[in-house]
Amino acid sequence: EPEVTQTPSHQVTQMGQEVILRCVPISNHLYFYWYRQILGQKVEFLVSFYNNEISEKSEIFDDQFSVERPDGSNFTLKIRSTKLEDSAMYFCASTESRSGELFFGEGSRLTVL
Amino acid sequence: SQELEQSPQSLIVQEGKNLTINCTSSKTLYGLYWYKQKYGEGLIFLMMLQKGGEEKSHEKITAKLDEKKQQSSLHITASQPSHAGIYLCGADGIGNQFYFGTGTSLTVIP
Numbered sequence: 001e002p003e004v005t006q007t008p009s010h011q012v013t014q015m016g017q018e019v020i021l022r023c024v025p026i027s028n029h030l031y032f033y034w035y036r037q038i039l040g041q042k043v044e045f046l047v048s049f050y051n052n053e054i055s056e057k058s059e060i061f062d063d064q065f066s067v068e069r070p071d072g073s074n075f076t077l078k079i080r081s082t083k084l085e086d087s088a089m090y091f092c093a094s095t096e097s098r099s100g101e102l103f104f105g106e107g108s109r110l111t112v113l
Numbered sequence: 114s115q116e117l118e119q120s121p122q123s124l125i126v127q128e129g130k131n132l133t134i135n136c137t138s139s140k141t142l143y144g145l146y147w148y149k150q151k152y153g154e155g156l157i158f159l160m161m162l163q164k165g166g167e168e169k170s171h172e173k174i175t176a177k178l179d180e181k182k183q184q185s186s187l188h189i190t191a192s193q194p195s196h197a198g199i200y201l202c203g204a205d206g207i208g209n210q211f212y213f214g215t216g217t218s219l220t221v222i223p
Contacts, residue, residue, distance in 0.1 A: 033211065043156070043201060043213040091156060093211075102146070102203070102211060106155035 002026040006092050006105035013082055013112055021077045021108045023092030032075045033093040033102070034067065036060070043091070049075065082112045116140075117202055117214035125220045131190050134217045136202030138183040145178050145185045146203040148213075156201065159187075189219075197221045 005024045013019050025032050034046040047057040049067055064086075066078045075094075079086055092105040116139040126132050136145065147159040160169045165180035173190045189196055202214040 035213075042215050045211060045213075048211075093156075098205075101158055101161055103158070104148075104156040 002103075004092055004094055004103050004105040006090075006108045008108055009106065010109045011111070013110070015084060015112055016081050019079045019082055019086075019110060021079075021090050021092075021110070023075045023077070023094075023105055024073055025075055025092065025094030026096075026103055027073070029094035029096050029103070031055075031095045031098060032067075032069070033095075034077045035091040035093065035104075036088040037091065037107075038085075038088045046077070046090075079110075082110075084112050086110060087112045117204060117212055119200075119202060119214040119217045121217060122215065123218040123220070125222065126192050128193060128221055128223050129191050131188065132192055132219070133189075134187040134200050134219075136185045136187070136214050138204060140183065142178065142180055142183055142185070142204055144205045145176075147176050147185070147187050148201045148203060150199040150201060150216075152198065159200075192219075192221045194221045194223050 004026060007022045011019060032049040035043050036046055037043045044060060045058050047061045047067055048055045052069060064080050068076050087110055089107045089109050091107045093102045095102050118137045120135045124132055145162045148156045149159055150156050160171060160176045162176055162178035168177045175188045178185045185202060187200060197219055200217045200219060204212055
C-alpha cells in the first residue's frame with residue numbers, strides 16, 4: 001500500500017541551527033500538509049501546499065518556516081533558526097483531493113537543545 | 114477557526130469493557146475523520162464520516178456522525194490492550210486547513 005515517508009525519524013539540533021525535514025508524499029497526491037505536535041499537546045496545523053504554492057498557513061508558520069517541493073517528489077519543511085520551542089513531532093500528510101483521506105507519515109521528531 | 118473538543122481527555126478501562134469517545138465541533142461538520150496515534154508514533158486513519166447520521170464500523174470500532182449536534186462518537190466494543198493510544202478526531206476547515214481535536218488518551222488494562 002502506498003505510504004507517506006518522512007526523514008529523518010529523529011533529529012537533534014542546537015538552538016539557532018537550520019533544520020530541513022523531508023517528506024515523500026504518495027505519488028498521485030496533489031495536496032500536501034505539515035503538522036506539528038508538541039509533546040503532550042494537540043496536533044496543530046502548520047501549512048498546506050497545492051499547485052506549487054502555499055494555500056493556507058497558520059499563525060505558527062512564521063518567517064522562520066518555509067516549505068518547498070524541489071523536485072516533484074519531495075516536500076520539505078525548513079526551519080531557519082531553530083528555537084527550543086520548535087521541539088516537537090512534525091507530521092507530513094498528503095491527499096489526492098481536497099476532501100479525500102489524509103495520509104500521514106510516521107513523523108519526524110525534532111529536539112532542539 | 115474551527116474547534117474540535119474531545120471528551121473525555123483520558124480514559125482508563127479494563128480489558129473487555131466498552132467505551133465511547135466524543136468529538137464536538139464548534140461549527141457544522143461536513144466531514145469527520147478519526148485517527149489513532151500510538152504514543153510517540155504516527156497517525157493511523159480509522160474512519161471517515163461524511164453524511165449526517167452515517168455510521169461506520171471496522172472490527173470492534175464504530176463511529177457515528179450526528180450533524181445536528183455537530184458531534185461524532187467513537188465506540189470500542191470489548192476493548193483490548195491493542196486499542197491503547199491517542200484517538201484524534203479531525204475535520205475539514207475553511208480553505209485547505211484540516212483541524213484535529215484535542216485528543217483522547219486511552220489506556221486498556223489487561
